[in-house]
Amino acid sequence: xxxxxxxxxxxxxxxxxxxxxxxxxxxxxxxxxxxxxxxxxxxxxxxxxxxxxxxxxxxxxxxxxxxxxxxxxxxxxxxxxxxxxxxxxxxxxxxxxxxxxxxxxxxxxxxxxxxxxxxxxxxxxxxxxxxxxxxxxxxxxxxxxxxxxxxxxxxxxxxxxxxxxxxxxxxxxxxxxxxxxxxxxxxxxxxxxxxxxxxxxxxxxxxxxxxxxxxxxxxxxxxxxxxxxxxxxxxxxxxxxxxxxxxxxxxxxxxxxxxxxxxxx
Ligand SMILES: Nc1ncnc2c1ncn2[C@@H]1O[C@H](COP(=O)(O)OP(=O)(O)O)[C@@H](O)[C@H]1O
Ligand SMILES: [Mg+2]
Numbered sequence: 001x002x003x004x005x006x007x008x009x010x011x012x013x014x015x016x017x018x019x020x021x022x023x024x025x026x027x028x029x030x031x032x033x034x035x036x037x038x039x040x041x042x043x044x045x046x047x048x049x050x051x052x053x054x055x056x057x058x059x060x061x062x063x064x065x066x067x068x069x070x071x072x073x074x075x076x077x078x079x080x081x082x083x084x085x086x087x088x089x090x091x092x093x094x095x096x097x098x099x100x101x102x103x104x105x106x107x108x109x110x111x112x113x114x115x116x117x118x119x120x121x122x123x124x125x126x127x128x129x130x131x132x133x134x135x136x137x138x139x140x141x142x143x144x145x146x147x148x149x150x151x152x153x154x155x156x157x158x159x160x161x162x163x164x165x166x167x168x169x170x171x172x173x174x175x176x177x178x179x180x181x182x183x184x185x186x187x188x189x190x191x192x193x194x195x196x197x198x199x200x201x202x203x204x205x206x207x208x209x210x211x212x213x214x215x216x217x218x219x220x221x222x223x224x225x226x227x228x229x230x231x232x233x234x235x236x237x238x239x240x241x242x243x244x245x246x247x248x249x250x251x252x253x254x255x256x257x258x259x260x261x262x263x264x265x
């Protein structure tokens with residue numbers, strides 16, 4: 001899940017889409033590549049145990065010493081694990097700026113760990129910039145979903161730069177595909193939302209990029225869930241976003257069924 005802009009719904013979408021997939025029986029790993037660790041703070045069963053090894057510990061360890069599959073932490077759902085992040089990430093980014101881990105650190109950790117094949121899906125929550133962690137996440141991914149709230153003009157302004165980063169990464173990771181754009185925080189009655197949505201549709205249609213037919217509408221229950229450090233499925237199953245993230249999850253499973261010819265449900 002990526003967009004260079006913050007506040008667009010990346011973390012919310014990873015948390016709730018991944019949770020829906022776990023609820024329907026998929027084995028899920030989330031890798032939190034954002035040093036703000038919002039995703040970890042909501043999903044970790046025990047957020048206060050800071051002594052547990054995290055993504056940065058694994059990246060800094062000698063090769064083979066810390067396996068992601070072994071440090072994946074429990075979440076509230078038994079089918080979903082998370083590798084958490086820490087603010088030390090920013091120091092690590094500076095330290096590796098000139099070496100191959102600046103783009104291939106996570107890829108290296110995944111390749112050395114065959115037990116990760118036991119997961120059906122690995123999600124990356126990404127930071128709001130085009131830095132070292134974003135490169136790492138894109139180099140290790142097969143697909144990108146770009147969340148875009150039509151109400152946020154600034155998130156539209158940064159799109160071209162993000163798309164060209166994806167294009168650049170594809171020179172090195174030819175598995176990477178843009179799976180689609182996810183409309184988030186949508187309120188057709190708010191400001192320029194409708195006009196911006198039309199712009200988004202035209203912009204991506206010209207590039208042949210899919211926009212998911214499920215839109216995530218603006219939903220105050222999302223904020224309430226975050227305050228309680230819960231997913232929308234734990235906090236309010238009746239909310240529009242619980243229904244919409246479920247629909248999006250079904251869209252994805254159908255799409256992957258077509259792509260891989262494998263029944264995910
Ligand atoms: N569908 C939604 N409706 C209302 N608020 C939302 C929705 N999705 C996200 N938010 C709120 O928007 C803010 C940014 O969301 P977040 O997922 O943290 O974005 P990002 O990870 O891109 O920075 C948070 O306060 C979150 O509660
Ligand atoms: Mg976030």
